[in-house]
Amino acid sequence: MKKLLTWTAVSLLTTALLDPVIYSMLEKPISWFRDLLMLAGGAGCLYLLVRFRHDL
Numbered sequence: 001m002k003k004l005l006t007w008t009a010v011s012l013l014t015t016a017l018l019d020p021v022i023y024s025m026l027e028k029p030i031s032w033f034r035d036l037l038m039l040a041g042g043a044g045c046l047y048l049l050v051r052f053r054h055d056l
Helices: 003-025 032-051
Strands: none
Touching: 003 032
């Protein structure tokens, strides 16, 4: 479970940060709502990792 949460948090946060850069290079409109959802999901996974660090 710990590896899954770690992998999910890292991939969501990385995607949320790099997605606007890639879309701006392609000159396409940036979906900020999707990026904010990915950022919130990654932060939520990190929160769960810290909150239950002794139980995982």
